[in-house]
Amino acid sequence: MNKTILIAKKELFRIFSDRKMVFSLYILPVIIVVAIYSIMGQLIGSMSKDIEEHNAVITVVNPTDELKDIISSSEMGKNADITFVTEDEYNSKKAEIEDSILNGDSDLIVYLDKDFGSVADSYVAGGDSLPSMKIFYNSTENYSSASYSNFDSEVVDTYKTTLLDSRYGDLSMLNAFNVDSQVICKEEKANMEFLAMMLPYMVVMMLFAGVMSVGVDAIAGEKERGTLSSMLISPVKRSEIVAGKLISMAILSIISAVVYCVAMILSIPNITGGVGNMGAGNISFTVGQMLQLVAIMVVLVYFYVGVIGLIATLSPNTRAASSAISPIYIVIIILGMMTMFRTGGTNSIGSYLIPVYGSALAISDLCKLELTSINFLASVTGTLVCGIILTFVVAKAFNSEKLMFNA
Amino acid sequence: MIEINNLTKIYKLSAKKKRELKTNKDVKIAVNDLSLTAKPGEIFGLLGPNGAGKTTTLRCVATLLKPTKGDIKVCGFDTVKDAQKVRDSICFLTNEIKLDEHFSTDYLFNFFGKLKDMSDEEIAKRKEELFAAFNINEFKDKKIQELSTGMKQKASIAVSLVNDPEVVIFDEPTSGLDIVTAKGVLDYLKKLRADGKTVIVSTHIMSEAEKLCDRIGMIIGGKKVIEGTIPEILEETQTPDIEEAFFKLYMENTDEKEVK
Known part of the structure; x- marks a missing residue:
């Protein structure tokens, strides 16, 4: 055990004494x-701000006086560049106006039927016919979409309400029943939804990337440079060398994953600041949950170290090892992503036993506060058992003269 | 003491190796029924052309490879059954085994000392002795990657001798070294002999072997063709020097086709 620690210390010193490597x-x-x-x-x-500050360019065809009043008193009317035209004026420049919408030079065409005013008046008086309004906008242009949305909520809704109010007097008569919807959820769970989507993927991928960057060089690199042999001819058991290497790889990659995850979590407010609350606020784990997360991560790292340790041992050099690891990295990323968009359906206990995928499921459940003890144990056990098997295989491979000395 | 008894080492050849060696054979006999003994207080030289099996023999002695047939005993310990004990009593130096370039000689000396179960005091004492003998003190704190080839070789020798092993195995000890460093290394091997250590070296430089070795074993095509002191070999081959003796034996033991 002392020699294992000695080898692990040497591996750690190798990394931490190299400023470029640490960087x-x-x-x-x-x-x-x-x-x-x-x-x-x-x-x-800045994109949201730009859209917000944009002065909408709107053409209103056949406006009624009432509509003009509503527009001028609305927030939109103060900033928008509105042109009121008659039917004839519109028809003479129709193609030009529609082209300007297509090109993004203009944002909205609001077309009221020629008889909109009279039909609206008869509607208010109790008539059956409804006045008709057409709105043309370009859904591929941000300014145009935003203008439509604002016009609809600030002007159209107000106009509708005014007409209804004039006809019925009391708008509450139009209500068949009242709906009072209230959200029932754990506040912390709502906040963790975003994390539940991102964290499993981040952990699963980053831990692997961390192990990959140090593991390949620690074994295949040393083999290639001929420095591993100096240890193999020392009076140390092969299993002690393997353990020392794997422990140091695990420590380095856990630090790497933690650093990356913390940086990512701390950076989330930067991105959410741009688009409002994405549900990442007030993230908090209990001590028990933290311990579960740590256990899942440590076991997962152990498994990764086994996978990369084995590939590095089987490969004659770092290039071969890196090539062999690349497809596995892609599989790991896919497994991590599979938990990102999963719906509420429950997974069988067998799926928690699958290394990597089971860990990602467990982390996802942990964030959603849904991780059961049995699923936690299944994910840890499945990955741990595979990790132990891999360690034995690596230790066995270290005894192979063909693999170690290309004999 | 090194006792090699009927050592045979056969490599299975992969398809890639077969292509490299341009052969259809599935196996390559690297060492064929080789026996020899190297005694304490002597320098034993393994002579032979490239690919004769010298390095494979030394790797088997150093426990890195397992014999296909036969056995090897180092200080009485079997290299397969008691590999750990053998590793405890040997140092093996070869161009293929290198020191990690990222560390200093001082760090690696301490590291391998501890790996070989030495106390801090023992390491310090040994360091003083070896660093002085090889003039390492002036570059002991520099990383290996910053050292010249000669310095690296000196550092490798010092680090491998940290635990004062009974058996010293050297594969091509002066390969790639300048004449001054090479002499320093050869002089140290003579000192080890004087200290009663068993030293076995492989070389294809005949003049070096003639000056250095007490006894010589020549290997050609994996087989030992002669073993003895230099006068014994010269007498048996009826040649004036080791180089002539080697060529005579080489011609006798290699078929014409292969020589061409």
Whole structure:
């Protein structure tokens, strides 16, 4: 055991005494994550602000006096560039106006039937015919879509209400029944929804990336450089060398994953700041949940270390090892993503036993406050057993002269 | 003491290896029924052309490879059954085994000392002795990657000798070294002999073997073709020097086709 710790310490010293390595492993990812999220947040924020501040360009055909009044008193009317035209004026420039909508130069055409005013008057007086209004907008243009939405809520709704009010007097008569909808949910669970979607994917992927970056070099790299042999001819059991290597790989990748996850969680407000609350606020785990998360992560790292340790041992050099690991990395990413968009359906206990996928399911459930003890145990046990098997295989492979010395 | 008894090492050849070696055979006999003994207080030289089986033999002695047939005893311990004890009493130096370039000689000396169950005091004492012998003190804190080839070789020798092993195995000890460093290494091997250690070296430099070795075993095509002191070999082959003796034996033991 002492020799295992000695080897693990040497591996850790190798990384932590190399400033470039520390920078690329632990500092650069944080800078990248924070920078990307900040830039995304700012871009989204400035885009929303730009749309908000845009002066809508609207053409209203055959406006009634009432509509003009509603528009001028609305918030939109103060900022929008509104042109009122008659039917004849519209017909003479119809193609031009419609083209301007298509090109994004204009945002909205509001067309009222020529007789809108008289039909509206007869409707108010109790008539059966309904006045007709057509609105043309370009759904592929942000400004146009936003203008439609604002016009609909600020002008059209107000106009409708005014006409209904004039006809019926008391609008509450139009209500068949009252609906009072109230949200019943655990506040913390609502806040954790976003995390439940992102965290399993982040953990599953980042832990693997962390192990991958250090594991390949620790075994295949040392084999390639001929430095592993110096340990193999020392009076140390192969299993002690394997354990020392795997422990150091696990420690390094856990640090890497924690650093990355913390950076990501801290960066989420940067992006949510741009689009309002995405449900990431007030994230909190209980001590029990934290311990469960740590247990899931540690066991998962152990499994990853086994996978990468085995591939690195079987590969003659780092290039071969990296090539062999790439497809596995893709599978890991897919497994992580599979839990991102899952609906409320329950998974069988067997799925929790599957390494990686089971861990992602367990983390997802943990965030949703739905992780049962049996599913937690299944995910930990399944991954742990596979990790132990892999460790034995790696130790066995270390005894192979063909693999170690290409003999 | 090293006792090699009827050592045979056969490699299975993969399809890729077969292509590399341009052969249809499924196996390659690297060492064929080889026996020899290297005694304490002597330098034993393994001589042979490239690919003769010298390195494979030394790797088997160093426990890195397992014999296909036969057995090897180092200080009385079997290299397969008591591999750990054998590793405890040997140092094996070869160009293929290198020190991790990221560390300093000082760090690696301490690391391997502890790996070989030495106390801090023992390591410090041994470090003083070996670092002085190889003039390592001036670069002991530099990373291996910053050292010259000669310095690296000195560092490798010092680190591998940290636990004062009884048996020293050297594969091509002066390969790639300048003449000054090479002499320093050979002088140290002579000192080890004087200290009563068993030293076994492989080389294809005949003049080096003639000056250094007490006894020589020549290997050609995986087989030992002669073993003895230099005068014994010269007498048996009726040649004036080791180089001539080697060529005579080489011609006798290699078929014409292969020589061409």
